Amino acid sequence: MSEPRVRRAEIAIEQSHVDRVYARLAELRTQAEAMRTKGYEIGHGAQREAVFEQASMLFERDMMVYHANQTLQTLDAEYEGLVFGRLDHAGSETVYVGRLGIRDAEFENLVTDWRAPAAAAFYQATAEEPMGVVRRRVIRCSGPTVLDVDDDVLMPDAVPDDMNVVGEGALMAALGRARGHQMRDIVATIQKEQDEVIRAPWRGVTEITGGPGTGKTAVALHRAAYLLYRHRRQLGGAGVLVIGPSGVFTNYISRVLPSMGETNVELRALGEVLDGLAATRHDPAPLAAVKGSLRMRKVLAKALRDTPPDAPHEMRIVYKGEVLKLGVKELERVRRKVHSQGGPPNRSRVRAAETLLEALADKAEQYAQADGRTLDRAELITELGERIDFHRFLVVWWPILYPAQVLRWLGDERRLAKAARNVLSPAEVSMLAASVADRTQDWSVADVALLDELRVLLGPPPKRRRRQRIELDAEQARDSRTTGARNRPEHYDEYSHIVVDESQDLSPMQWRMVGRRGKYASWTVVGDPVQSSWPDPAEAAQARDHAFGASTARRRYTLRTNYRNSAEIFELAARVVAGHAADPGELPNAVRQTDLPPQLRSIEPATAEPAVQSAAKELLGAVDGTVGVICAMDRVPEVERWLAEQADERLKVVGSLDAKGLEYDAVVLLEPTELVTESLTGRRVLYVALTRATQQLIVLASDEDWLD
Numbered sequence: 001m002s003e004p005r006v007r008r009a010e011i012a013i014e015q016s017h018v019d020r021v022y023a024r025l026a027e028l029r030t031q032a033e034a035m036r037t038k039g040y041e042i043g044h045g046a047q048r049e050a051v052f053e054q055a056s057m058l059f060e061r062d063m064m065v066y067h068a069n070q071t072l073q074t075l076d077a078e079y080e081g082l083v084f085g086r087l088d089h090a091g092s093e094t095v096y097v098g099r100l101g102i103r104d105a106e107f108e109n110l111v112t113d114w115r116a117p118a119a120a121a122f123y124q125a126t127a128e129e130p131m132g133v134v135r136r137r138v139i140r141c142s143g144p145t146v147l148d149v150d151d152d153v154l155m156p157d158a159v160p161d162d163m164n165v166v167g168e169g170a171l172m173a174a175l176g177r178a179r180g181h182q183m184r185d186i187v188a189t190i191q192k193e194q195d196e197v198i199r200a201p202w203r204g205v206t207e208i209t210g211g212p213g214t215g216k217t218a219v220a221l222h223r224a225a226y227l228l229y230r231h232r233r234q235l236g237g238a239g240v241l242v243i244g245p246s247g248v249f250t251n252y253i254s255r256v257l258p259s260m261g262e263t264n265v266e267l268r269a270l271g272e273v274l275d276g277l278a279a280t281r282h283d284p285a286p287l288a289a290v291k292g293s294l295r296m297r298k299v300l301a302k303a304l305r306d307t308p309p310d311a312p313h314e315m316r317i318v319y320k321g322e323v324l325k326l327g328v329k330e331l332e333r334v335r336r337k338v339h340s341q342g343g344p345p346n347r348s349r350v351r352a353a354e355t356l357l358e359a360l361a362d363k364a365e366q367y368a369q370a371d372g373r374t375l376d377r378a379e380l381i382t383e384l385g386e387r388i389d390f391h392r393f394l395v396v397w398w399p400i401l402y403p404a405q406v407l408r409w410l411g412d413e414r415r416l417a418k419a420a421r422n423v424l425s426p427a428e429v430s431m432l433a434a435s436v437a438d439r440t441q442d443w444s445v446a447d448v449a450l451l452d453e454l455r456v457l458l459g460p461p462p463k464r465r466r467r468q469r470i471e472l473d474a475e476q477a478r479d480s481r482t483t484g485a486r487n488r489p490e491h492y493d494e495y496s497h498i499v500v501d502e503s504q505d506l507s508p509m510q511w512r513m514v515g516r517r518g519k520y521a522s523w524t525v526v527g528d529p530v531q532s533s534w535p536d537p538a539e540a541a542q543a544r545d546h547a548f549g550a551s552t553a554r555r556r557y558t559l560r561t562n563y564r565n566s567a568e569i570f571e572l573a574a575r576v577v578a579g580h581a582a583d584p585g586e587l588p589n590a591v592r593q594t595d596l597p598p599q600l601r602s603i604e605p606a607t608a609e610p611a612v613q614s615a616a617k618e619l620l621g622a623v624d625g626t627v628g629v630i631c632a633m634d635r636v637p638e639v640e641r642w643l644a645e646q647a648d649e650r651l652k653v654v655g656s657l658d659a660k661g662l663e664y665d666a667v668v669l670l671e672p673t674e675l676v677t678e679s680l681t682g683r684r685v686l687y688v689a690l691t692r693a694t695q696q697l698i699v700l701a702s703d704e705d706w707l708d
Contacts, residue, residue, distance in 0.1 A: 007149070007166045014139050015146040017096060018083050021110050022144045024102055025082070081141030083111055085122045088135040090158050097122045115229035123195035130154035135163060191215075197557045198223045202231050202497065204553025205523045211588035212573070212691035213564025216526045217661055220499050221253060223524055224265055227497060238496035239488070240265045241517060243273065245502040246445075247280055248654060249661045266495075270506070271445040273513055274452045275490050281444045282633055282657050285680040287435055289535055290428050291446035292507025294543060300453055303419040304406050305339045307332065311397050317360065317389060319380060324363050326356075331397070334359050338398075344459025345401055352398040357381045357390075400461045403454035407447070411437030449509035455491070456516065495521045502660050503527035505534055508543035515547025523548060530577060530586050531688050533657070535680040562588040562691075564663055568597040569697050573690035576672075576706065577683055598690075598697035605702050608670065609642045615668045615698045620648055623695055625665035629653045630689045632674040639670065656685050659692055667693035672706040 085097035101113035112119045125131040136152045151165045159165070197219050200206050206223070208216050224240050244250045247269045254267060271279035283291060290296070307313075315326040326334070338352045339345070361377050368375040384390050410416040413433040420429050435444075443451065498518040500506070504527035506514065525544075534540050548554075562570055570590035577587075603611045612629060619627045627648075631639050633655035640653045654662065656675045669689055676682030686706060690697070 006164050086137040089132050115226045134158045194219045198226050202227045207556040208526045210559030213562035214559035220526045235496040240497045241495045242267050242499040245660045246658045248658045274448050279443045279445045279448050283444045288446045292509050294508045295423050298423050299420045346459040401458050403451040449513040452513040497522050499524045501526045504532035508539050511543035511547045533681050562590040565590050566592050566594040572598050577687040600699045603700050611700050619666035623665040626650045627666045628664035629668045631670040632678050666696040669699045
């Protein structure tokens with residue numbers, strides 16, 4: 001039988017099994033819908049029962065509806081091929097591997113969840129260690145339709161006469177497929193070195209390093225799904241948090257976990273870690289370096305102890321016909337005394353009142369002694385402490401403070417200089433003050449960590465009134481019933497597992513912010529030192545270790561194979577970053593040859609617009625998937641205008657910092673020297689940009705400085 005006929009026959013065999021799986025899936029969905037309907041019927045019945053029976057019936061209803069909705073959410077997830085693998089073991093046992101486990105009505109296994117121990121051989125078996133697997137087959141589907149199969153024979157001597165073998169290997173076939181705007185999962189093509197990381201123990205810190213295209217991000221996300229499957233009791237309740245470098249990136253990876261059946265993982269960009277904020281703007285590199293430094297802790301701690309700008313500078317209060325007065329210096333002494341006793345300011349108002357009353361009593365005693373009178377100090381403190389005019393003064397003199405309010409104070413250069421004395425240079429003070437004072441721009445990504453630091457230093461404001469809280473809780477409950485979202489308190493810090501991607505770029509202050517969310521967490525940390533855009537790795541490492549806290553178990557894995565870039569493209573990227581890696585061993589090995597070297601085109605600055613338009617049009621015609629146009633961050637709006645008339649959803653313009661973690665079939669890179677000069681670690685940023693393309697790369701440059 002010819003190879004095409006054999007392939008068609010094998011596809012038909014797999015189609016028959018996939019049809020059984022989807023038929024069973026439809027049955028399970030019908031059962032879940034029936035369960036949900038019955039739950040609602042129980043709820044209606046509870047309204048007619050006696051009050052003492054309602055609680056039990058409503059609890060039963062809630063549990064039935066919850067479990068039914070969870071099942072439907074899993075079954076309704078968009079799967080790009082529910083079944084993707086098959087293992088033929090010696091002894092004729094066959095195991096199908098897929099995105100979730102499914103049994104038939106007689107409890108016979110139709111599909112084994114890829115995270116289950118029985119599926120481990122799909123990723124771990126090799127010709128040297130076949131683990132009893134004769135043939136490993138990758139099944140490529142589009143929805144319920146089988147498109148193709150690819151086989152690996154691991155035990156040639158054990159192949160039965162009637163076993164057909166087809167295909168050229170699943171991984172390299174997958175690498176050649178066109179990219180979309182969102183990351184695909186890699187469950188069908190996980191390699192042995194990646195699988196070892198995914199299944200590593202969950203406790204402690206698991207660090208994944210490796211160069212561009214080694215699959216670090218995909219491995220980390222698959223690890224999150226695997227850990228939730230294997231350790232759901234320990235991890236599922238408290239939750240898993242995934243933190244990425246940007247909103248562009250988190251949107252890119254947003255469908256990976258749902259496609260593997262996990263929908264209760266929180267995904268946040270660095271600018272979204274603090275509840276209530278979604279910052280996307282990046283500061284210039286020198287300013288971001290100041291804001292991210294641990295020195296800012298001292299500046300912020302000193303700033304919040306300063307007298308609020310609107311606080312009164314004098315206190316006058318009448319006691320028994322005598323005016324007691326505290327001037328500006330006396331009030332400052334009182335404030336310093338309160339702060340010296342420690343504790344967050346928003347929890348120190350009672351202490352401030354007591355200290356202020358003591359100062360008034362001291363003043364009254366001075367007056368009494370000068371007049372030869374005696375003073376009942378306790379009576380004065382009691383009486384003044386009950387006076388409405390005293391409390392009105394206290395509220396404005398020791399107000400409840402909010403993080404954004406205190407950070408805005410530092411827009412006053414004189415106030416900032418006072419807080420930053422012997423900590424920041426005059427140039428850094430001027431730069432930081434100008435940034436904070438600019439009310440025309442939203443908070444930057446670097447500002448979010450400062451606001452979170454202030455949140456902790458200031459302490460929480462007083463709780464809302466009980467009625468407002470009840471109303472808000474009721475609204476949240478309604479939202480959770482409609483959306484299935486999990487309610488967590490504001491600034492939740494009890495996640496059981498935290499995944500940090502592009503960790504090499506986190507500033508020390510950002511590590512402190514992230515660390516607060518993981519006080520009790522285990523960690524998966526993904527990064528590549530060669531791609532780092534943070535200028536002081538030692539300071540960042542100190543803050544990172546502090547964030548990990550008492551997590552003593554630490555393991556490190558290095559992925560060394562670049563599956564994304566062609567060898568031709570990566571050769572150029574490696575040339576650019578040469579000398580910035582600690583040694584050549586830090587760079588991965590690109591395994592694909594395409595015979596399509598990157599095109600380096602010389603342009604004049606005045607001709608940049610038509611050059612970008614022409615290159616983008618050319619690449620859109622050359623590849624089936626996405627085309628990214630990468631430029632310096634401050635040029636993104638301009639380049640977007642240039643390409644506005646090319647209405648193709650496959651075309652995206654992205655700034656150099658937002659390009660991290662993304663990939664495109666083809667890339668146009670504009671003015672690489674601008675990427676070098678806009679960052680304190682410029683060649684590392686350029687290295688990242690050059691490694692986003694999987695197939696073709698065009699570089700448009702008006703100089704050759706970036707090649708030196």
